[in-house]
Amino acid sequence: xxxxxxxxxxxxxxxxxxxxxxxxxxxxxxxxxxxxxxxxxxxxxxxxxxxxxxxxxxxxxxxxxxxxxxxxxxxxxxxxxxxxxxxxxxxxxxxxxxxxxxxxxxxxxxxxxxxxxxxxxxxxxxxxxxxxxxxxxxxxxxxxxxxxxxxxxxxxxxxxxxxxxxxxxxxxxxxxxxxxxxxxxxxxxxxxxxxxxxxxxxxxxxxxxxxxxxxxxxxxxxxxxxxxxxxxxxxxxxxxxxxxxxxxxxxxxxxxxxxxxxxxxxxxxxxxxxxxxxxxxxxxxxxxxxxxxxxxxxxxxxxxxxxxxxxxxxxxxxxxxxxxxxxx
Amino acid sequence: xxxxxxxxxxxxxxxxxxxxxxxxxxxxxxxxxxxxxxxxxxxxxxxxxxxxxxxxxxxxxxxxxxxxxxxxxxxxxxxxxxxxxxxxxxxxxxxxxxxxxxxxxxxxxxxxxxxxxxxxxxxxxxxxxxxxxxxxxxxxxxxxxxxxxxxxxxxxxxxxxxxxxxxxxxxxxxxxxxxxxxxxxxxxxxxxxxxxxxxxxxxxxxxxxxxxxxxxxxxxxxxxxxxxxxxxxxxxxxxxxxxxxxxxxxxxxxxxxxxxxxxxxxxxxxxxxxxxxxxxxxxxxxxxxxxxxxxxxxxxxxxxxxxxxxxxxxxxxxxxxxxxxx
Numbered sequence: 001x002x003x004x005x006x007x008x009x010x011x012x013x014x015x016x017x018x019x020x021x022x023x024x025x026x027x028x029x030x031x032x033x034x035x036x037x038x039x040x041x042x043x044x045x046x047x048x049x050x051x052x053x054x055x056x057x058x059x060x061x062x063x064x065x066x067x068x069x070x071x072x073x074x075x076x077x078x079x080x081x082x083x084x085x086x087x088x089x090x091x092x093x094x095x096x097x098x099x100x101x102x103x104x105x106x107x108x109x110x111x112x113x114x115x116x117x118x119x120x121x122x123x124x125x126x127x128x129x130x131x132x133x134x135x136x137x138x139x140x141x142x143x144x145x146x147x148x149x150x151x152x153x154x155x156x157x158x159x160x161x162x163x164x165x166x167x168x169x170x171x172x173x174x175x176x177x178x179x180x181x182x183x184x185x186x187x188x189x190x191x192x193x194x195x196x197x198x199x200x201x202x203x204x205x206x207x208x209x210x211x212x213x214x215x216x217x218x219x220x221x222x223x224x225x226x227x228x229x230x231x232x233x234x235x236x237x238x239x240x241x242x243x244x245x246x247x248x249x250x251x252x253x254x255x256x257x258x259x260x261x262x263x264x265x266x267x268x269x270x271x272x273x274x275x276x277x278x279x280x281x282x283x284x285x286x287x288x289x290x291x292x293x294x295x296x297x298x299x300x301x302x303x304x305x306x307x308x309x310x311x312x313x314x315x316x317x318x319x320x321x322x323x324x325x326x327x328x
Numbered sequence: 329x330x331x332x333x334x335x336x337x338x339x340x341x342x343x344x345x346x347x348x349x350x351x352x353x354x355x356x357x358x359x360x361x362x363x364x365x366x367x368x369x370x371x372x373x374x375x376x377x378x379x380x381x382x383x384x385x386x387x388x389x390x391x392x393x394x395x396x397x398x399x400x401x402x403x404x405x406x407x408x409x410x411x412x413x414x415x416x417x418x419x420x421x422x423x424x425x426x427x428x429x430x431x432x433x434x435x436x437x438x439x440x441x442x443x444x445x446x447x448x449x450x451x452x453x454x455x456x457x458x459x460x461x462x463x464x465x466x467x468x469x470x471x472x473x474x475x476x477x478x479x480x481x482x483x484x485x486x487x488x489x490x491x492x493x494x495x496x497x498x499x500x501x502x503x504x505x506x507x508x509x510x511x512x513x514x515x516x517x518x519x520x521x522x523x524x525x526x527x528x529x530x531x532x533x534x535x536x537x538x539x540x541x542x543x544x545x546x547x548x549x550x551x552x553x554x555x556x557x558x559x560x561x562x563x564x565x566x567x568x569x570x571x572x573x574x575x576x577x578x579x580x581x582x583x584x585x586x587x588x589x590x591x592x593x594x595x596x597x598x599x600x601x602x603x604x605x606x607x608x609x610x611x612x613x614x615x616x617x618x619x620x621x622x623x624x625x626x627x628x629x630x631x632x633x634x635x636x637x638x639x640x641x642x643x644x645x646x647x648x649x650x651x652x653x654x
Contacts, residue, residue, distance in 0.1 A: 163587030166587055169590070172609055177612030256468070267472050269606070291491075295480065305470065309470070310468040
């Protein structure tokens with residue numbers, strides 16, 4: 001048999017060389033496992049539990065259509081005879097409805113898995129948008145200084161006097177009246193992301209501006225200016241990578257805040273509609289059945305939201321401490 | 329001192345003006361104000377008349393000046409949805425929100441400072457640890473979940489307290505109060521607990537960490553050396569020096585009290601400003617939204633001024649006429 005690959009001898013050489021190199025220097029994975037951060041991670045049992053929970057929630061959201069016994073968005077799969085069933089450990093409960101069903105016969109477990117997907121999607125996109133706006137404005141304010149700095153920071157000051165949820169509600173209200181009345185699911189999702197993005201950018205802008213003010217007086221920036229690079233290139237390629245550390249910590253803690261904000265908006269009736277519910281919408285629906293004794297319709301989405309937010313917060317706290325050299 | 333107060337006033341006025349500009353732009357450019365005010369059958373002539381009466385034909389700066397002039401006199405136009413003056417709607421709902429917010433702030437401050445001091449003095453005690461753990465959960469839980477949980481326990485299962493509305497209210501002049509009737513007081517309990525809980529946990533954690541810091545200071549060691557009783561040191565010397573940052577944060581937290589009041593009022597169907605705003609957002613009732621925005625900014629500016637004045641009360645060094653270093 002003919003072997004089309006190049007002659008085997010150099011390949012083996014390369015392999016042995018690589019192996020030797022690996023023997024000399026531990027792989028990235030080994031080094032990561034051996035780092036200070038990993039050590040502080042393993043020391044804290046709470047953090048490990050929080051990480052496992054967060055991962056489980058992410059996986060549940062990503063593989064919702066594989067894990068969930070039914071698709072709660074597909075009316076054909078819903079059976080009104082199975083509505084308002086209690087959880088499986090109750091005498092009245094039945095398979096496959098592990099956590100019971102709501103008034104439309106929707107399996108609560110499936111609804112939570114799909115709702116989690118929307119909550120996390122809005123949360124992540126909102127955080128990305130907020131970080132994007134904040135980093136851009138912070139970079140410009142810090143690097144350019146002068147009028148740009150004054151204007152951006154004044155806007156930030158005024159906005160800080162308003163709670164994020166109020167800004168988010170305003171963005172939602174403005175979008176509604178600008179686009180006219182009721183919005184469809186996709187548009188609502190975009191509006192929610194915009195609302196969260198516009199409510200949380202200030203913190204990023206302030207942090208980035210502070211770090212940029214320090215960085216811009218360093219030699220490497222002077223060198224970049226000397227060889228004639230334009231300001232946007234210096235900002236994006238040279239200064240930005242050096243100010244990203246604190247941004248990561250803020251982003252983690254803000255993910256929990258963004259999820260809470262989305263849930264609150266949906267709970268207040270300004271967020272996702274009942275045809276495409278997020279965790280907040282599920283809680284709003286369930287709240288109507290609290291008095292008729294069907295506690296599981298509100299309890300399980302509520303617990304899911306609380307545990308998810310608590311786990312992400314614990315991870316954020318740990319990350320902040322682990323990245324802060326003063327606390328080591 | 330007077331120069332300092334004047335400067336704070338000027339800054340506050342600037343913030344109010346900026347917010348008024350945003351509120352005005354919302355009213356003017358989001359949707360067509362005329363189309364929102366007249367019915368379907370209004371003729372073109374009717375529309376033109378309203379347009380002129382609202383001053384929409386005049387130059388933009390003049391319109392803004394008129395808006396600010398009206399706003400100063402408390403005139404924010406007419407609600408699109410309820411067809412009543414916005415100022416009347418807000419005055420009607422103001423007492424409910426103020427009673428709720430002030431009682432929650434009081435509850436959060438008294439209990440928060442108390443628990444915070446306790447957790448700092450009995451640092452490793454069992455109860456102190458329990459309190460700290462509960463507070464960590466309290467910081468993470470969304471307000472509306474706390475409200476729903478309280479309703480389930482105290483209104484659905486135990487049936488001790490009502491779960492919605494203000495109960496019976498007594499009218500004193502234009503002010504309606506729920507503080508004078510039994511059902512009014514009962515109705516206040518759950519919303520106040522819900523709204524105060526987050527602030528409580530925040531103040532408690534802050535007092536604890538500040539107090540731990542102060543207890544390590546030299547003047548505490550000297551006070552001990554002089555043989556002053558421990559109780560006196562803790563409350564007269566340490567606590568007093570802890571309070572300045574606490575007052576700052578508590579004042580800044582007013583923004584979040586208002587934010588959580590929006591949520592709390594919705595959970596408990598409380599007839600206050602927050603639920604008015606939520607409804608306005610759902611129905612795109614721009615005049616109400618604009619007025620609420622200006623109201624929040626106004627409250628914030630006033631509270632900031634009060635916080636600055638409280639510094640002078642708490643710290644005798646600031647009374648000498650020296651401007652406060654920011």
